[in-house]
Every structure is written in structure tokens, then in C-alpha cells.
Amino acid sequence: MRLGSTVSVALSGLVGTVINVEAHIASGLPAFAISGLPDAACAQSPNRVRAAAIVAGHPIRNDRITVNLSPSSIPKRGSSFDLPIACAILAAQGVISSRRTARVAHLGELGLDGTIRPVLGVLPSVLAAARDGIGHVVVPRANAGEALLVDGVRVHSFDTLHSLIETYARLDPEDFPDVDPAGVEPVATREHGDLADVVGQDTARMALEIAAAGGHHLLLVGPPGAGKTMLAERLVTLLPRLSREEALGVMSVRSVLGEVSSDAALDVTPPFEAPHHSASMAAIIGGGGGASIRPGAVSRADRGVLFLDEAPEFKKDVLQSLRQPLESGQVVVARARESVTFPARFQLVLAANPCPCGMGFGKGLDCRCQPRELRTYLARLGGPLMDRVDLQIQVAPVSLAHLNGEPGESSADVAVRVDQARAQQQQRWADLGVGLNSWVPGRVLRRGRFALPRNQLVDLHKALDRGWLTLRGFDRCLRLSWTLCDLRGGTVPTREDIGVALGLRGQGQVAA
Numbered sequence: 001m002r003l004g005s006t007v008s009v010a011l012s013g014l015v016g017t018v019i020n021v022e023a024h025i026a027s028g029l030p031a032f033a034i035s036g037l038p039d040a041a042c043a044q045s046p047n048r049v050r051a052a053a054i055v056a057g058h059p060i061r062n063d064r065i066t067v068n069l070s071p072s073s074i075p076k077r078g079s080s081f082d083l084p085i086a087c088a089i090l091a092a093q094g095v096i097s098s099r100r101t102a103r104v105a106h107l108g109e110l111g112l113d114g115t116i117r118p119v120l121g122v123l124p125s126v127l128a129a130a131r132d133g134i135g136h137v138v139v140p141r142a143n144a145g146e147a148l149l150v151d152g153v154r155v156h157s158f159d160t161l162h163s164l165i166e167t168y169a170r171l172d173p174e175d176f177p178d179v180d181p182a183g184v185e186p187v188a189t190r191e192h193g194d195l196a197d198v199v200g201q202d203t204a205r206m207a208l209e210i211a212a213a214g215g216h217h218l219l220l221v222g223p224p225g226a227g228k229t230m231l232a233e234r235l236v237t238l239l240p241r242l243s244r245e246e247a248l249g250v251m252s253v254r255s256v257l258g259e260v261s262s263d264a265a266l267d268v269t270p271p272f273e274a275p276h277h278s279a280s281m282a283a284i285i286g287g288g289g290g291a292s293i294r295p296g297a298v299s300r301a302d303r304g305v306l307f308l309d310e311a312p313e314f315k316k317d318v319l320q321s322l323r324q325p326l327e328s329g330q331v332v333v334a335r336a337r338e339s340v341t342f343p344a345r346f347q348l349v350l351a352a353n354p355c356p357c358g359m360g361f362g363k364g365l366d367c368r369c370q371p372r373e374l375r376t377y378l379a380r381l382g383g384p385l386m387d388r389v390d391l392q393i394q395v396a397p398v399s400l401a402h403l404n405g406e407p408g409e410s411s412a413d414v415a416v417r418v419d420q421a422r423a424q425q426q427q428r429w430a431d432l433g434v435g436l437n438s439w440v441p442g443r444v445l446r447r448g449r450f451a452l453p454r455n456q457l458v459d460l461h462k463a464l465d466r467g468w469l470t471l472r473g474f475d476r477c478l479r480l481s482w483t484l485c486d487l488r489g490g491t492v493p494t495r496e497d498i499g500v501a502l503g504l505r506g507q508g509q510v511a512a
């Protein structure tokens with residue numbers, strides 16, 4: 001029996017596991033079997049490997065071939081195992097040296113014409129290989145850009161199986177040609193406009209600053225044309241730039257979706273995702289048919305902003321399913337036989353018209369809605385979801401007087417205050433293991449050393465007694481007042497901070 005081996009990577013969500021790919025060749029009835037939980041696409045690998053090997057000039061011999069992908073408990077999805085399987089078999093046949101292939105990670109689909117074709121999820125796969133101490137990866141040419149973003153690993157690309165075999169015949173992996181990183185910008189940022197573009201809207205500007213500083217979810221209620229989308233987009237410009245590790249995580253989601261271009265740069269701008277209200281559950285939460293489980297908008301928005309415009313128009317079950325990621329920062333997509341976890345720590349911005357016709361603002365004279373429609377419209381967002389939205393404000397249409405006013409502060413100026421406020425929170429909550437006021441449990445704010453003195457809470461208690469606030473609303477006001485306090489550089493929220501917080505969260509007038 002002859003043996004050949006190499007390594008590859010299997011992905012579950014964004015988590016990669018290094019897989020040993022071993023080929024055993026024995027005499028006996030010709031066969032070509034793959035063991036170790038291959039899915040349908042992976043199990044069809046023999047057809048593509050056979051065809052590609054013929055074109056490469058080294059046909060697979062008619063022996064009894066067994067390929068084992070271990071550990072066998074981890075599902076192997078898709079066609080990216082074609083290339084490692086071909087290498088392991090050719091090593092077992094003595095065409096290339098198993099000593100050379102053994103510690104090189106291979107990823108790639110083989111075309112019937114012998115070309116090495118792009119696959120999904122190369123970035124998280126190469127990250128996993130590098131973490132496991134693998135020094136060399138061979139990836140499809142179109143995926144080389146994302147692989148190059150990973151530190152501590154050398155990236156090699158070949159267009160065909162033939163050219164890879166030729167190179168293995170002559171060289172140790174140490175001497176393989178490297179992919180030329182020229183043309184790949186190391187770091188990029190996207191344009192999302194500037195807060196200075198927003199005319200008037202003082203309350204909304206303040207709400208954005210508070211939302212950015214404390215990580216609070218936000219609801220904007222206002223008529224069409226009031227600039228809700230423009231405001232939401234600018235939240236991204238106030239948030240801190242992503243760290244290298246965070247940016248790699250954000251890009252890994254795009255890698256799994258096959259959306260990273262070959263000249264990809266590491267984008268340090270927090271993502272902004274704005275799915276349409278007609279989007280399916282799978283598009284928002286994740287899932288999808290066929291072989292692959294795809295991350296949804298909640299994961300694309302990880303480390304950034306998820307914006308739901310016309311939020312009451314989203315399907316009810318979609319809105320309710322946001323609760324899991326809002327609570328845990330990740331989303332579990334369950335399928336018949338398995339479940340996959342994707343990251344989903346996003347900041348939620350909801351926008352809604354005041355009523356179905358959109359005209360129910362101010363005195364509401366132009367509103368054509370029935371009283372019953374008015375009552376149920378914003379209630380579609382659901383109490384449990386709105387319980388997590390600390391900031392609920394009204395956005396009025398811009399008046400002519402505003403158009404001639406002074407331009408507002410720029411995003412860069414506001415971002416300085418946001419950074420300072422965030423630094424203060426990180427210090428204060430370090431023992432709790434949370435970084436932002438919005439993540440602090442209500443009981444921590446009500447009892448113990450962070451509880452505010454009774455005389456400062458008078459207005460909050462009054463609102464609670466009169467039923468204007470629920471206990472959850474009470475906690476949200478406390479969280480907001482801590483952020484207001486951090487933004488002005490204070491140490492403890494004052495009665496005035498609490499007054500402002502009460503005013504801000506009551507504005508949206510969504511129940512509880």
C-alpha cells in the first residue's frame with residue numbers, strides 16, 4: 001500500500017479546522033472513495049480530480065484509492081478539497097514528493113480542463129492554517145488577494161494543476177514563487193459622507209453621537225424625506241476604525257460569500273448593511289438552500305451597523321429573530337443535520353414612518369390613516385425587540401430656516417468625543433468584561449456601587465410610578481445617562497443627564 005498526504009481546511013461558519021488529507025492506494029478492484037463526512041459537492045471530487053489529472057499529464061491509475069479527510073467528525077463542504085485530494089493521490093503515486101506536500105495547505109476546485117478555480121471562504125481558511133503554524137498555502141489565483149491579508153503564512157498561486165505538479169517536481173515549498181502583493185493596498189476606507197452634510201436635525205445629531213459613544217441601538221421615527229437614511233449612514237463615520245483582527249473578521253464573512261475581489265484591501269471602516277424590507281429570513285439571519293449555509297445581513301453587519309429602513313414593513317418573524325444576535329452577538333443558523341454559528345455583533349438602527357401613510361407627524365392634518373392602523377403600525381416592531389433599543393427619537397422634516405443655517409460639526413470632530421467617551425467606559429466596566437454602557441445589565445446600574453443616589457433619580461421614579469416608563473425603560477434611561485455623562489467628561493450622571501435621557505427615549509413613542 002502506498003500513502004500520500006497533505007493538508008487543507010474545513011470551515012464551519014467562519015471557524016476553520018486544519019484537515020489531514022491522506023490518500024491510500026492499494027491493488028484490487030478499481031475504486032475511488034472519500035471518507036470523513038464529505039458533502040455532495042465534496043463527494044463528487046473524484047470526477048473532477050480524474051479529469052484534471054489527465055489534462056495535467058499524470059492520469060490517476062486504476063487502483064483501489066481511498067482518501068480520508070480527518071478529523072472525520074467535521075463536515076467537509078464544497079469543492080475546495082479537489083486540489084488537496086489530487087495532491088495527496090499524486091504523492092501516493094510517486095508523481096510528486098509526499099515530503100514536499102505534507103505541510104502545505106491546499107485550497108481549490110479543479111475544473112475538468114485542469115484549471116484551479118476559485119472557492120469560497122479562503123480568508124478564514126488561511127487564517128486557520130496560519131494559526132495552526134502552517135507556513136505555506138496554495139490557493140486559486142482569484143483568491144490570492146484575500147489570502148495575502150493573513151500574516152505569518154506564504155501564499156502561492158497556480159493557474160493549473162499541471163503547473164503546480166511541475167513546480168513540486170523541481171522545488172521544495174520553501175523555494176516556491178510567492179504571489180506578488182503589488183497592487184494590493186494594505187488598508188482601505190469607504191466613504192459614508194460626513195455629519196457636516198446633515199442640515200439642522202440637532203436632536204438626531206445628538207442621538208447619533210450618543211448611539212456611537214455608548215453602542216446604543218437607535219430608532220428614528222419621521223416622515224419620508226426627513227433624512228433618516230442619511231443620518232443612519234453617518235453613524236458609521238462616528239464609530240472607531242476597526243482593528244486589524246476585526247477587519248479580517250468582517251472580510252471573512254465576505255470571503256465565505258465569495259465577494260472579496262482579487263485586489264482586496266483590508267477595509268477598516270465598520271460595515272454598513274441596509275437590507276430591503278422584503279428580504280427573506282435567510283437573507284437577514286443566514287441560511288439558504290443547497291450545499292452551503294450562507295451568513296445573512298446580521299453577520300455582514302458584524303462590527304458595524306445594521307440599518308432597517310421602513311422597519312415596520314419587515315416580516316414579523318424576521319424582526320423577532322433579531323433578538324438572538326442582539327443578545328448574544330452571534331447567530332446560530334440551524335439546518336436539518338447541523339447548525340453553524342456566525343458572528344453578528346452589530347449596532348441596530350431602525351427607521352420608521354410615523355404611520356402607514358407617512359404623514360402623521362406634527363399636527364397630523366394630512367394623515368389619511370385609520371386610528372386602528374395608527375395604533376398598530378409601530379407596535380409591529382414588537383415590545384421584546386424595542387426593549388433593546390435605548391434611543392427612540394423623532395426626526396422632523398428640515399425647514400427652510402435650517403437650510404440657511406450654519407453647517408454642523410464634522411464627523412471627525414464628533415468622533416473625537418466618541419473615542420474619549422468609549423475609553424472612559426472601557427475603564428469603568430473592565431471588571432464586568434463589557435466595553436460599552438449599552439451592554440451593562442440593568443441590575444448593575446440599579447444596585448451596588450454604580451447605583452445613583454435617590455435624589456438624582458426623582459424624575460425617573462416619578463415616570464415609573466405614573467406608568468410612563470417600564471422597568472426596562474428605566475434601565476435604558478440609566479444607560480443613556482451614563483453615556484451622556486461620559487460624553488461631557490463627567491464621573492457620575494447628574495439629574496440633568498437623566499432628564500435628557502428621559503426626553504430622548506420617550507420621543508419615539510413606541511410602547512415600553
Ligand SMILES: [Zn+2]
Nearest residue numbers: 355357367369
Ligand atoms: Zn398616516
